[in-house]
Amino acid sequence: MEYVTPETAGPFVAEPNASPLELLEKHFGYKSFRPGQEEVIEHVLAGNDAVVLMPTGGGKSLCYQVPALAMDGLTVVVSPLIALMKDQVQALQANGIPAAFLNSTLTYSEEQTIETQLRCGAMKLLYVSPERLLSQNFLDRVAEWNPVLFAIDEAHCISSWGHAFRPEYKRLDILKKVFPKVPLIALTATADKTVRGDIAQHLGMRNERLFTSSFDRPNLSLAVLPGQNRWAMLQRIMARHDGECGIIYCNSRKGTEKLAAQLQGIGIRADFYHARMDAADRDSVQDEFISGKLHVVCATIAFGMGIDKGDVRFVIHWNMPGTLEGYYQEIGRAGRDGTPAETILFYSYADVQTHMHFMEEVADAQYKAIMGAKLDRMKEYAEAQVCRRMVLLSYFSEEVVKPCGNCDVCKDPPKYFDGTLLAQKALSAMFRCHQGIGMSVLIDVLKGTHSQEVQQQGLSAVKTFGAGADVSAFAWVMFIQQFLQQGLIEIDYKDRYHLKITPLGHRVLKGEHPVQLVTPDTVKERQERTRKAKLPQATEVAPASADLLAQLKVLRLSISKEIGKPAFVVFSDATLIDMATKKPRNVYEFRLVNGVGDHKTKLYAEKFLAVIGANVD
Secondary structure (H helix, E strand, O other), rough: OOOOOOOOOOOOOOOOOOOHHHHHHHHHOOOOOOOHHHHHHHHHHOOOEEEEEOOOOOOOOOHHHHHHHOOEEEEEEOOOOHHHHHHHHHHHHHOOOOOEEEEEOHHHHHHHHHHHHHHHOOEEEEEEOHHHHOOOOOHHHHHHOOEEEEEEOOHHHHHOOOOOOOOHHHHHHHHHHHHHOOOEEEEEEEOOHHHHHHHHHHOOOOOEEEOOOOOOOOOEEEEEEEEEEEHHHHHHHHHHHOOOOOEEOOOHHHHHHHHHHHHHHHOOOEEEOOOOOOOHHHHHHHHHHHOOOEEEEOOOOOOOOOOOOOEEEEEEEEEOOHHHHHHHHOOOOOOOOOOOEEEEEEEEEHHHHHHHHHHHHOOOOHHEEEEEEEHHHHHHHOOOOOOOHHHHHHHHOOOOOOOOOOEEEHHHOOOOEEOHHHHHHHHHHHHOOOOOHHHHHHHHEEEEOOOOHHHHOOOOHHOOOOOOOOOOOOHHHHHHHHHHHOOEEEEOOOOOOOEEEEEHHHHHHHOOOEEEOHHHHHHHHHHHHHHHHOOOOOOOOOOHHHHHHHHHHHHHHHHHHHHOOOOHHOOOHHHHHHHHHOOOHHHHHHHOOOOOHHHHHHHHHHHHHHHHHHHOO
């Protein structure tokens, strides 16, 4: 079977006169863009810089891959992980697009072959690590390959305030110094307001534009369960997802190995994945999971980035992550096909202590403080008494005014009371203190406490001093946490962790938006109920034409073995579902299936149409 590789790819002609939508449909087989994609692409094609925030599975890659097809030259993609480069390149090659990576997995001969293609102008996209890009004389060679666009993937790695900081990323400002006229696009799925500002600044962007898509994934249910007796609860979850694929994240390598062995012991096709494994073993686990041979992977954070597997029906956190950014990125690997999926976090104070122990080993005082602040926000999510989706999205500065109805808090809501006046008192105190105080000082002001900080800053003179004296300090802590969770206020990590009022908070202050709060007593009652809680019920999914879909998956697996590539490289699950639903009868109708482009039509139409024809009356 013909299969495009760096060795076989011929000259690829740019298509500057084709519209972004025409390029998308021709090469990727999609009939429309997802929200925000086309606007980013048009901006980049006009020669501008961009910072793009899209959720996991939101289609960030197309924001630079489509421009790459329209521009006459090479697009260089900086990516942090070898596995991520591999997946992206395989997917591009499967669509007939000449792409390659340069990293340590290649032989000298393979690298020379790729560089020959680059010198001839036959390669459209090249993936490299920041270390390779910054290595001696590499940028000189890049200059010879006619670069027309640079894309920085996982751009949150640039900021020391991010959850996956990599010092090499900070040196990428050299791109704008060496290639000042080449547009630069930075992309990430996890960046709070502080990190977003750092990305453009550290890359030296000029007149850049920030594009932010909604981080909401409404098809994902959210739940937090107590960490006690988690093995018994996990067995019940596994029974509910019998034969379905999922990921279980653990904080330690030993944890992944032990849990995988336990799951194997009860008949589940499970394995483990962590960074200390041999590269070949990691690749084997990943490929078997993508192909569906393996149902469950017990993994550390090393697993999952860039994997395009749409049918992950659950993501479970056996241990609590240290940041909401990491948590959000990991749960985003569930339900990428848009159908319902379940996410569960097991929460125990032992996990909090583990993270605190890790922090004690950090020498950099500022970074340690950042880790501590982010751990606090993760704890607030786990202990939330308001809609968890509101907590999650407000962390990324996305305003949400209604509960989602698809998290455990919404399904078993606590008793609320009208807390608008309390919120206005706190917000007014923050405003009158020029938004230059943290939580403890805010409580001192509200309580009318003449603490050392209050006296030093002269805050006893503000009009709201003592306005909340009738509320206990403990209650104020809980209420302020709820203000954070509901997105009324936010923490400015760069301004000494001071509290700032959000646009939604200003509307509350003006009396334009009501606030519902939970009392401290209700919180205690709910925590007791949580310890005895029943597991949330997942939504059952009944794929259209299940028998045909199963046969299409068998054919896909056969082809993937033949070409030596993961199954998703042939077609995604979402494409097979659309194929089983539409039941195309000829090549023209096959081409109309979502995710089927020109190249894959030539390669696979005959075989898939034969299977479909045998199942159509």
